Amino acid sequence: MKFEEERKLLVEYGKKMVDRNLTKGSGGNLSIFIRKEGLMAITPSGIDYYEMKPEDIVIMDLEDNVVDGDKRPSSEYSMHRIFYKERDDIDSVVHLHSVYSTILACLRQELPATHYLIGVSGGENVRCAKYATYSTEELAENAFEAMKDRNAVFLANHGLLVGAKSLSSAFGKAEEIELCAEVYYRAKSIGEPVILDTQEVNKMLKMFQGYGQRA
Numbered sequence: 001m002k003f004e005e006e007r008k009l010l011v012e013y014g015k016k017m018v019d020r021n022l023t024k025g026s027g028g029n030l031s032i033f034i035r036k037e038g039l040m041a042i043t044p045s046g047i048d049y050y051e052m053k054p055e056d057i058v059i060m061d062l063e064d065n066v067v068d069g070d071k072r073p074s075s076e077y078s079m080h081r082i083f084y085k086e087r088d089d090i091d092s093v094v095h096l097h098s099v100y101s102t103i104l105a106c107l108r109q110e111l112p113a114t115h116y117l118i119g120v121s122g123g124e125n126v127r128c129a130k131y132a133t134y135s136t137e138e139l140a141e142n143a144f145e146a147m148k149d150r151n152a153v154f155l156a157n158h159g160l161l162v163g164a165k166s167l168s169s170a171f172g173k174a175e176e177i178e179l180c181a182e183v184y185y186r187a188k189s190i191g192e193p194v195i196l197d198t199q200e201v202n203k204m205l206k207m208f209q210g211y212g213q214r215a
Contacts, residue, residue: 002068006032006041007054009167014049016171017096022178025049028096028159029074032167033084035091038062042080044071075135082140083147083163090151090163094170100181101160104128108156114193115180119204120173122151124196126180131156152177 001007010030017023017030026049031042040060043049047056059068062081066073074080080093104111111118111126118125129146132139143161147153151173152162160177164170187193196204 001055003034003039003041003057003059004054006034007057010041010043010057011049011052011054013094013167013171014043014052017094018049020175022096022098022174023049024097028094029076029080030095030167031074031077031080031093033080033091035084035088039067040077040080040084042073042077044069045074047071076139078135078137078140079143079161082144086144087163089165091165092167092170093161093163094167094174095155095159095161096174097159098174098178098181100185101126101154101178102158103185104181105154105159106157109154111154111177111181111184112193113196113201114184114187116196116204117176117180118196119201119208120151120176123149123205124198124201126150126152126154126160126177128154128156134158 013030026046029043031040033040041057044056044058056071058066058071058073060066060073062085083090083093105128108128110128113124127146129142132142143153143155151164155161162170162174164173184193
């Protein structure tokens, strides 16, 4: 089976999305770009993550052709493809329907810098993209535009999209952004959160560049 490692990772992280209450059933989608091959491995449409098998993962090129697999790819594949075509800093995309991020997306609000972990977004906020119907090219283009110089974006009335070099990194960023969204939501319920200033955010962004383990 071609790209067995990538297929297994997508199945594993699909289950993690459900286990960590970041989505329900078959909601959301994940992908990995095998850059040297110019091919994308993406979760199939409408299959529960706990029923998904590695062989269900669909392999596509960036011209929308399925090159391996007998399942239909996620209907949101264009929202993954646009980042692989246009950004060389993203080799994995995670889209989920986590509750607090989706609440802000339904309010069409950005997530401001009320917690230092906003730094994982790559900037001082997580923007909300203009609304478009799900699974459309318009949605992909709106998401791409709103995620310029960022690693994450809210999709209006829809959910959260995160990109990174690896699937583990994209998933980790998604979890941290969801935490920031929950903290912001809860803080707003009892008062007005204090927004960190641009100088402090820039300091955090530099610190995040050297955070964690290095090979």
